[in-house]
Amino acid sequence: MSILVNKNTKVVVQGITGREGLFHTAQMLEYGTRVVAGVRPGKGGEWVIEGKVPVFDTVSGALEATGANCAVIFVPARSAADAILEAGEAGIPLIVCISEGIPVQDMMRARLFLDQRGLKLVGPNCPGLLTPGETKVGIIPGHIARPGNVGIVSRSGTLTYEVIHALSEQGMGQSTCVGMGGDPVHGIGFLEALELFEGDPQTDKVVLIGEIGGNDEEKAAEFIADHMTKPVVAFIAGRTAPAGKRMGHAGAIIEGSSGSAADKTRALESVGVRIAAYPEEIPALLA
Amino acid sequence: MKLHEYQSKQIFADNGVPIPKGRVAATAAAAKEIAEELGGRVVIKAQVLVGGRGKAGGIRLVRSPSEAEEVATQLLSMQIKGLSVRRVLVDEAASIRTEIYLGIINDRQARRPVLVSSGEGGIDIEEVARTSPEKIVRVAIDPFLGLREYQSRGVAARIGLDRELWKAFTQIGLGLYGAYSRSDATLAEINPLVITQEGKLLALDGKMLIDDNAMFRHPDLAELRDMDEELPEETEARKYGLSYVKLDGQVGCMVNGAGLAMATMDIIRSCGGNPANFLDIGGGASSEKVAAALRIILADENVRAVLLNIFGGITRCDEVAHGILNALQGVPRPVPMVARLVGTNEEEGRRILSSAKMETALTLLEAARKAVALAQG
Numbered sequence: 071m072s073i074l075v076n077k078n079t080k081v082v083v084q085g086i087t088g089r090e091g092l093f094h095t096a097q098m099l100e101y102g103t104r105v106v107a108g109v110r111p112g113k114g115g116e117w118v119i120e121g122k123v124p125v126f127d128t129v130s131g132a133l134e135a136t137g138a139n140c141a142v143i144f145v146p147a148r149s150a151a152d153a154i155l156e157a158g159e160a161g162i163p164l165i166v167c168i169s170e171g172i173p174v175q176d177m178m179r180a181r182l183f184l185d186q187r188g189l190k191l192v193g194p195n196c197p198g199l200l201t202p203g204e205t206k207v208g209i210i211p212g213h214i215a216r217p218g219n220v221g222i223v224s225r226s227g228t229l230t231y232e233v234i235h236a237l238s239e240q241g242m243g244q245s246t247c248v249g250m251g252g253d254p255v256h257g258i259g260f261l262e263a264l265e266l267f268e269g270d271p272q273t274d275k276v277v278l279i280g281e282i283g284g285n286d287e288e289k290a291a292e293f294i295a296d297h298m299t300k301p302v303v304a305f306i307a308g309r310t311a312p313a314g315k316r317m318g319h320a321g322a323i324i325e326g327s328s329g330s331a332a333d334k335t336r337a338l339e340s341v342g343v344r345i346a347a348y349p350e351e352i353p354a355l356l357a
Numbered sequence: 358m359k360l361h362e363y364q365s366k367q368i369f370a371d372n373g374v375p376i377p378k379g380r381v382a383a384t385a386a387a388a389k390e391i392a393e394e395l396g397g398r399v400v401i402k403a404q405v406l407v408g409g410r411g412k413a414g415g416i417r418l419v420r421s422p423s424e425a426e427e428v429a430t431q432l433l434s435m436q437i438k439g440l441s442v443r444r445v446l447v448d449e450a451a452s453i454r455t456e457i458y459l460g461i462i463n464d465r466q467a468r469r470p471v472l473v474s475s476g477e478g479g480i481d482i483e484e485v486a487r488t489s490p491e492k493i494v495r496v497a498i499d500p501f502l503g504l505r506e507y508q509s510r511g512v513a514a515r516i517g518l519d520r521e522l523w524k525a526f527t528q529i530g531l532g533l534y535g536a537y538s539r540s541d542a543t544l545a546e547i548n549p550l551v552i553t554q555e556g557k558l559l560a561l562d563g564k565m566l567i568d569d570n571a572m573f574r575h576p577d578l579a580e581l582r583d584m585d586e587e588l589p590e591e592t593e594a595r596k597y598g599l600s601y602v603k604l605d606g607q608v609g610c611m612v613n614g615a616g617l618a619m620a621t622m623d624i625i626r627s628c629g630g631n632p633a634n635f636l637d638i639g640g641g642a643s644s645e646k647v648a649a650a651l652r653i654i655l656a657d658e659n660v661r662a663v664l665l666n667i668f669g670g671i672t673r674c675d676e677v678a679h680g681i682l683n684a685l686q687g688v689p690r691p692v693p694m695v696a697r698l699v700g701t702n703e704e705e706g707r708r709i710l711s712s713a714k715m716e717t718a719l720t721l722l723e724a725a726r727k728a729v730a731l732a733q734g
């Protein structure tokens with residue numbers, strides 16, 4: 071078992087003919103992901119990746135022909151919110167948006183649109199999902215991961231890879247890695263991922279990787295106190311970040327008195343979550 | 358991106374929000390001229406992108422054009438929180454009866470904009486929210502429907518406004534929302550919105566933050582960016598698609614990924630050093646980007662050592678190493694460097710860098726310790 075995606079997940083890639091889309095589609099296929107279709111308006115009927123993947127003009131066309139049940143978006147930021155809406159309109163139940171730089175007002179509408187249809191979103195501005203040994207939907211490098219019993223949910227990209235790498239080096243495999251993204255308005259967050267991991271028989275332990283900004287970590291702490299029986303280890307990036315400055319991610323900013331790493335650490339520690347001082351310390355805390 | 362008060366108020370006015378008569382001036386002579394046009398009794402307001410201008414003496418009431426010239430001269434030569442005052446706004450003075458707060462902010466948790474108001478404006482709204490939350494009225498806005506008239510009117514009633522002002526207040530709420538949504542703002546705030554002695558509502562101050570992600574569809578707003586208000590390194594970084602924040606330590610950092618960049622800063626602190634900056638070079642690590650990043654980091658004279666932390670993943674580390682070596686040729690001054698590369702072909706990457714006499718490290722902890730030692734040595 072795993073959460074959100076597994077070897078049966080049928081993926082349609084939106085923006086498949088772009089540089090990123092093509093490169094990562096090839097990587098996903100190599101990993102074993104069932105990429106069943108791509109979408110690029112105006113290129114319907116073509117085939118890409120040595121004729122392995124058919125291209126459609128619309129998501130609904132791709133869905134009808136292939137029965138895809140997951141979309142991954144590599145569309146440039148200015149059209150990415152529209153790509154989310156198109157996948158939602160077509161009724162794709164799980165939409166993973168890798169694109170970075172979507173205007174936040176667009177995202178508020180896109181998220182609400184999906185919520186009203188009961189569809190799930192991962193991202194945007196995220197590395198996507200990886201269930202080691204089964205499938206990857208997004209850009210997480212597959213070779214650093216091993217199948218196992220640790221669930222990971224993170225607001226970051228390369229920092230997540232760092233943690234996956236550290237776990238694998240210590241022989242600790244992962245059930246599913248969820249890169250929820252660094253935007254202020256995003257899809258699946260800590261709460262949803264923790265709930266899914268709690269219910270997943272393969273997952274025994276969870277790593278939560280947070281950072282400054284917002285209060286997702288504080289809410290996660292409340293959830294952990296009330297609902298989690300599985301142990302959770304956390305790392306919070308940005309202890310040395312100054313207030314009022316955006317640290318790369320659109321959502322990583324200490325605003326007024328809220329969003330500091332110290333507050334998040336305190337909230338998580340108070341419910342029994344062990345906090346790693348640096349990413350490479352995580353395996354020892356999980357053991 | 359932050360807008361100046363005069364820019365924000367102009368956008369508010371364009372959306373039907375009443376603002377005082379006034380104009381912005383870059384010289385004392387221009388300020389005097391505007392004061393003459395407005396009849397002499399004016400407020401001169403320093404235009405800098407920081408809060409607390411009033412307390413710092415940056416907002417002054419004057420009674421004549423000659424006093425306006427004198428005060429403008431003073432303000433235009435002062436610094437507020439380290440920022441030089443380059444412009445002043447000269448506004449017709451208003452006689453204030455009551456001060457109200459009115460703002461639209463993005464509520465991250467609710468994932469929608471919220472109209473926030475209080476009958477007790479003019480002061481730090483966060484402070485009011487902490488000490489007397491009951492004095493703050495909040496209305497969530499549906500992102501599809503926008504702010505509706507009944508919601509804006511409802512707020513007028515809930516903050517205890519006299520009925521004869523409801524209509525005007527409602528229009529100001531809708532105008533503010535128009536400014537927020539048309540400009541892709543993440544904050545649009547009037548503080549204070551005053552009731553004058555004549556019983557009129559007037560937006561005396563204005564503040565807007567614009568979503569950097571939405572700049573591509575607002576070329577007009579992009580032109581309003583005040584380059585004088587940011588560090589030249591930050592302007593340079595933006596040009597190369599790098600994300601840079603200057604800090605005050607000695608260990609420069611170059612990292613791919615924002616979360617990992619923050620984690621790298623944190624571990625430098627844990628190892629007894631202090632990070633000199635946040636710098637995310639983003640995906641890939643082309644030699645052009647690495648070179649630009651090194652120039653920006655080394656422009657800071659406090660930097661005594663540089664830590665490069667690249668988690669390649671799919672990126673090939675030997676290519677990254679060659680990129681770093683190419684970039685080093687244009688480095689302005691010699692500074693010890695520690696490189697940590699992880700990913701495909703990482704051994705080859707390390708070998709290439711070692712042959713160039715660069716320190717390398719396997720783990721983040723080892724890299725941070727070495728960099729801190731070099732910075733202190």
